[in-house]
Amino acid sequence: MSKKARIKEGKVSRRSFVKLLSAVTAGAIAVPDKSEAFNLDAFLQKHFHELTDEEMQQTLDRLTREYNEKYDREDFSVVADGPQQGVKFAYALNLSKCIGCRKCVHACVEENNQHRGTEERKDQIEYIRVLEMEKGSLDLEKSVHDYDHEVPAEGKYYMPVQCHHCNKAPCVKACPVEATWQEPDGIVVVDYNWCIGCRYCAAACPYWARKFNWVEPRLPSEEINPDTHFLGNRPRYNGVMEKCTFCINRVRKGLNPACHDICPTGSRKFGNLLDADSVIRRIIDTKRIYILKEEVGTDPSFYYFFD
Amino acid sequence: MIFKTSFLTLLCLLAVAGTAAAQVISDRIEVLTDDHGFFPCMDCHGDQESVPTPRILEEEHAEPMEWEDADGGVHLVSFGDRVAIADLLGTSGRTDLIGKTLVRIGANVQIETYMEFNGLTPEDSVWTMVHGGGNLWCLDCHDDEDRDKLVRLNGDLLTFNESHLLCGECHGPALRDWDRGIHGSTTGYWDMSRDDGETTMRMLCVECHLPHNPSFKPMTPLAGPVVRIPGRKVEHGDEEGSH
Numbered sequence: 323m324s325k326k327a328r329i330k331e332g333k334v335s336r337r338s339f340v341k342l343l344s345a346v347t348a349g350a351i352a353v354p355d356k357s358e359a360f361n362l363d364a365f366l367q368k369h370f371h372e373l374t375d376e377e378m379q380q381t382l383d384r385l386t387r388e389y390n391e392k393y394d395r396e397d398f399s400v401v402a403d404g405p406q407q408g409v410k411f412a413y414a415l416n417l418s419k420c421i422g423c424r425k426c427v428h429a430c431v432e433e434n435n436q437h438r439g440t441e442e443r444k445d446q447i448e449y450i451r452v453l454e455m456e457k458g459s460l461d462l463e464k465s466v467h468d469y470d471h472e473v474p475a476e477g478k479y480y481m482p483v484q485c486h487h488c489n490k491a492p493c494v495k496a497c498p499v500e501a502t503w504q505e506p507d508g509i510v511v512v513d514y515n516w517c518i519g520c521r522y523c524a525a526a527c528p529y530w531a532r533k534f535n536w537v538e539p540r541l542p543s544e545e546i547n548p549d550t551h552f553l554g555n556r557p558r559y560n561g562v563m564e565k566c567t568f569c570i571n572r573v574r575k576g577l578n579p580a581c582h583d584i585c586p587t588g589s590r591k592f593g594n595l596l597d598a599d600s601v602i603r604r605i606i607d608t609k610r611i612y613i614l615k616e617e618v619g620t621d622p623s624f625y626y627f628f629d
Numbered sequence: 630m631i632f633k634t635s636f637l638t639l640l641c642l643l644a645v646a647g648t649a650a651a652q653v654i655s656d657r658i659e660v661l662t663d664d665h666g667f668f669p670c671m672d673c674h675g676d677q678e679s680v681p682t683p684r685i686l687e688e689e690h691a692e693p694m695e696w697e698d699a700d701g702g703v704h705l706v707s708f709g710d711r712v713a714i715a716d717l718l719g720t721s722g723r724t725d726l727i728g729k730t731l732v733r734i735g736a737n738v739q740i741e742t743y744m745e746f747n748g749l750t751p752e753d754s755v756w757t758m759v760h761g762g763g764n765l766w767c768l769d770c771h772d773d774e775d776r777d778k779l780v781r782l783n784g785d786l787l788t789f790n791e792s793h794l795l796c797g798e799c800h801g802p803a804l805r806d807w808d809r810g811i812h813g814s815t816t817g818y819w820d821m822s823r824d825d826g827e828t829t830m831r832m833l834c835v836e837c838h839l840p841h842n843p844s845f846k847p848m849t850p851l852a853g854p855v856v857r858i859p860g861r862k863v864e865h866g867d868e869e870g871s872h
Binding site: 406421422423427428439443444445446448451452468469470472473474573575576577578583585586587588591593594599600601604605609629 | 822
């Protein structure tokens with residue numbers, strides 16, 4: 323039987339198969355290693371919890387290299403600082419002081435390397451949504467989030483909503499592949515390389531805190547924050563979920579989140595819940611605390627207060 | 630003769646004018662409005678009314694100055710220096726998160742922070758004295774003899790670096806919360822054990838509230854979220870992840 327006839331019948335000789343494999347392999351190697359191209363290392367990357375220290379370091383080095391190349395920079399740093407012993411983060415927001423200026427929203431976008439939206443629409447991903455509420459009411463259905471008048475408006479107050487880092491997080495329970503979990507210091511994080519983009523977590527979250535990358539994120543090189551964390555603000559991919567991490571790249575170094583530091587009215591307070599002398603504990607001890615949607619039983623680490 | 634008549638006429642006119650002026654001043658004293666023309670401070674500092682030209686205290690105090698805290702400790706500070714709140718308040722034993730945070734020395738530095746936060750220039754109209762709704766005047770807060778000092782209700786003098794103590798005389802709960810870290814802005818570290826000694830800062834009262842016009846002014850918010858369909862407001866149920 324001739325070679326052509328064997329191929330026609332679906333029978334391939336070992337020699338032909340090896341030749342074909344060699345050609346395909348050579349072709350694959352010849353393709354320049356652009357970040358857009360298929361990346362075997364990324365494809366085979368283990369779950370965050372299964373990475374050994376050595377593998378973690380290799381992954382961080384690879385990501386640093388890839389991001390530097392993709393965004394034409396030299397100063398990228400991807401770290402995976404772990405949680406601190408004896409620390410449980412919590413956040414408190416003073417509803418009596420917030421004036422709805424949205425500075426926190428935009429500081430968050432810049433710090434966390436969010437998708438800046440298309441050139442035409444600027445429909446960037448925002449982790450914080452500031453709700454304009456009727457004074458004397460906590461009815462979320464009557465709130466407005468796209469107000470564009472001077473603030474604070476007469477008869478209104480403002481309630482920024484973001485991830486509440488719930489201790490009984492519905493999003494964590496909903497994830498079918500364990501791509502999201504709560505860290506020992508209370509931060510709910512996402513492994514962007516493990517997320518399959520099913521969006522079950524977004525459906526489960528009662529605080530509208532999860533945001534999905536429907537398109538390849540647009541992130542101009544000059545606007546990038548190169549100080550990144552593996553579980554936080556490193557650039558994301560198309561088709562993965564992302565969310566507030568209390569600026570994990572900052573808080574694990576002892577710094578306050580970006581939204582906290584930018585607030586012009588000092589409405590935002592952050593600290594260690596396990597430290598009896600922390601600001602957050604003083605607020606819980608002395609102020610009237612309001613937990614948004616307390617009835618859903620998510621036990622959040624985010625508190626609103628009045629004074 | 631002509632001279633005598635003219636002189637008498639002029640005298641009468643002056644008497645009438647003087648009576649009218651006295652009446653005006655008398656009215657002002659009785660009414661005690663916030664009309665700055667009445668305040669004796671404005672005899673020399675009339676420019677403070679709407680477009681102040683603050684004295685450059687840094688130039689007047691180019692050399693570091695000594696300042697005694699409540700514990701009797703003497704500090705040598707320059708304008709713009711950063712000092713721990715524990716030192717400022719004179720609570721020497723205080724080493725907690727709040728006590729270790731820093732504040733800036735110098736009223737001018739603090740006002741500049743306010744202007745930067747609010748995008749203001751000295752030409753903006755917010756400088757008019759409205760604090761207290763007309764019930765306060767210069768010498769309720771400023772010492773009449775030493776303009777570098779503030780005066781408490783009991784007559785004690787304060788430096789500009791201790792202005793928060795003066796604010797606290799009327800706004801006690803706010804000062805109490807500020808001291809606990811609940812009121813006011815703090816930037817930098819939440820974990821003071823990792824602070825480098827220069828990063829974590831607390832704002833003093835006048836860095837957020839202009840002392841002569843302290844309420845927050847309405848501002849234009851930064852851009853809001855883009856609605857999914859242009860021209861239509863998005864109902865909350867339309868966003869992904871909402872209910």
